[in-house]
Amino acid sequence: MFVLLGVALVVIGFALRINPLLVVTVSGIVTALIGGIGPLDILNAFGTGFAGSRSVTTFAIILPVIGLIERYGLQAQASRLISGLKGLTTGRILALYMVVRQVTAAIGLTTIGGPAQTVRPLVYPMAKAAEERRLGLDVPNQALPEKTAEKIKAFSSSSDTVGLFFGEDVFVAVGSVLLITSFVDTNYGLSLEPLNIALWAIPVGIVAMLVHGSRLLMLDRTLKTMAGVVPATAATRAGGAL
Template identity: 40%
Template sequence: MEIFKLIGILIIVVGFMLKFDTIAVVLVAALATALVSGISIVEFLSLLGDAFVSNRLVTLFLLTLPMIGLTERFGLRQQAVKLIEKMKGLTPGRLLSLYMVIRELAGFFSIRVQGHTQFIRPLVEPMTQAAAETKYGSMDEVDIERIKARSAATENYGNFFAQNTFIAASGVLLITGTLESLGYKVSAVSIALSSIPVALIMLILVTSSNIIFDKKLEKKYGEKANLSSKKERND
């Protein structure tokens, strides 16, 4: 029956629920699906090898991990924190809003910022957390995790909604080629210009969200931070 060919999905769901090794679960699911579909083990291994070779560029990000480890080992994270601690009045929301502007400008000029592993993890997130701790003191684990999530989300928003503002971006060329193949006369310039309002709207939404986030932190930690500051001045 055709429904048995969906056994791979069941294996993946169960494997993830039981928190088994991700790669092992996916491989077992693929093998089970292949056998149920009448594909031999030799054919399955051939397909698996072809897929790996065709998508080998996806694994290149692993080469950046040793670099990130070395930069953190020799103090990049600590220096970023020290820099933020010297800036008075800087809040997590303001810092992330500033990064959103930088990220969208980088997309507009096609400047490679390199995303989460190379930029957010070693620089932006520690700087944002330092800004929060400098202004509010110690924070609970829930808000620290929210800062981490918001830092990663800002990268996603800036990258996704501003990447097509560059005229020669791969997304712009793909859209142009697809529409032209369907008989629509468009240019890369018109696609890029149409993407700019979307990027600006997203910038406004992210900035507004960050302002609300700052107000929540101020409401939760502001009074405690003010009392601590007054106590230090009196001492």
């Protein structure tokens, strides 16, 4: 049971808001040492995992591309698009994105979205623009309160994370499903088929969609109570413009 101290370290590190990469690395090393694995074997495991996961280095390609398209106004264009659609609120935009993310992940398209390539340059600016339109903050020198903007950022990321996490297990060939089946077969001698896991993941994914989708739809009400800016009328907009 002492090897579970690594899990406790992760919980404590995240609660103290220490760098997640450092927390996970230290927790892994501590768990391995408690489990009787030597330093060289630990280093070998880290090296093998890094070399075997080529996706670790994809940030070297993604970040310059995101920076380039943002430089040429991707966020501004996304905000301008949403500002003309009256029916879309912040919560509805994020709920719609979560559904799309979960459905696409369920059919194996797990890499078409993500915090870096989708949430930051597209989803968050659109959600933020919807709230700015609701508050009438299209006047120069006015912006969302910091707490409101941070709340939208958090829910934008959560819509992507929840959609991916509960959607990818429906796809039988995803790595997490294959890891579960191989672990159960190796350690417990049970025959567990990937299709069974995928089928049981469907009702779990539906529940996750309903629960977090409801939270996203209720976000609009939360933002109304958080906003310290009174929605602008035509008169106040004219006055602000002057």
